[in-house]
């Protein structure tokens with residue numbers, strides 16, 4: 088079975104499970120129902136092609152290619168992810184990309200239909216025809232890669248949400264099931280994008296699962312050079328520390344105005360309640376439960392629930408506190424947008440200096456980078472780029488390896504221009520694009536970097 092088939096089967100099983108769990112996700116219409124009807128069908132060359140009777144070799148090859156692309160386009164619209172009842176934040180971008188690809192393929196097919204009869208005259212047209220078909224092939228590959236990636240991310244989100252929900256319902260979690268989830272994070276590469284799905288805060292299980300996934304990815308990057316057992320413990324605590332948030336009153340997580348004293352008390356009770364839930368559902372994780380109790384404590388005693396100081400805190404809790412705070416800062420919340428990663432790191436370094444967090448973990452925090460791999464950034468001349476790799480010199484944190492997407496007037500290059508900012512003194516990064524702006528600016532040309 089191919090990887091793609093296995094993924095589709097898992098997504099399909101995921102969909103069926105979602106349908107059985109109305110509490111986790113709201114019922115929505117599928118994205119597939121919004122895809123345009125195929126104008127390609129009216130001229131579909133896979134049945135009775137209305138093409139010139141005498142096609143030359145090159146035009147005939149283009150026709151075969153167009154037929155293959157029509158089949159591929161149709162197959163992709165059957166992608167299981169498009170039937171997901173979960174709302175798509177990326178809906179407009181996916182639809183727009185699909186519409187444009189369909190239009191491009193239609194244009195190419197029409198061109199074949201209206202080729203002049205003599206084959207030697209067809210050659211004049213074949214070059215632009217082939218360029219269009221190449222563009223369609225590339226766009227379909229990008230669309231498929233995006234759907235596959237979104238599918239994997241949703242599957243992970245689902246698995247984490249179900250785990251948390253099962254603990255919420257006091258089910259016993261078998262050790263193998265739990266370690267399989269920890270293993271997933273351990274196996275993820277730390278040199279890929281620090282991604283997280285956008286979900287609605289009105290869907291508590293997904294909202295908490297999303298924060299959980301991001302926190303584990305941050306921990307994975309921060310502690311990648313640590314002892315594997317230490318890292319496993321961190322990830323276990325990172326997966327479970329907010330499980331009691333599921334027991335908060337409905338609406339509290341999506342509240343956009345200031346919290347009342349009672350709201351705050353409820354929220355601040357979650358470390359103790361999470362630890363209690365872990366002891367019931369995962370009794371073999373005694374030490375993890377203790378770490379979870381302390382994940383909102385601060386070195387200077389300003390945290391909760393016990394206001395303990397650094398001497399009283401476990402080393403793991405101090406790592407977890409930083410990863411949790413970093414993740415919270417960069418995520419959007421109902422009451423404020425997420426800040427950019429550079430600001431989050433700077434903020435945490437400042438708090439380390441003030442004795443709020445463990446300053447010995449500064450270098451671990453900087454493992455994430457000021458501009459994490461995969462970030463979309465604006466350069467000093469106004470052009471847009473994506474971060475492809477960490478800086479090759481350690482103390483040059485603001486100068487990663489980038490791929491420039493546009494010129495200074497926003498015109499896209501046909502391919503990425505690779506640039507090492509350390510060797511480009513006149514060029515620097517001025518900001519990271521927030522997620523919504525990134526989707527808006529990049530999705531037409533680079534859907535894969537936009538989502």
Ligand SMILES: [Fe+2]
Nearest residue numbers: 328329382383
């Ligand atoms: Fe928490």
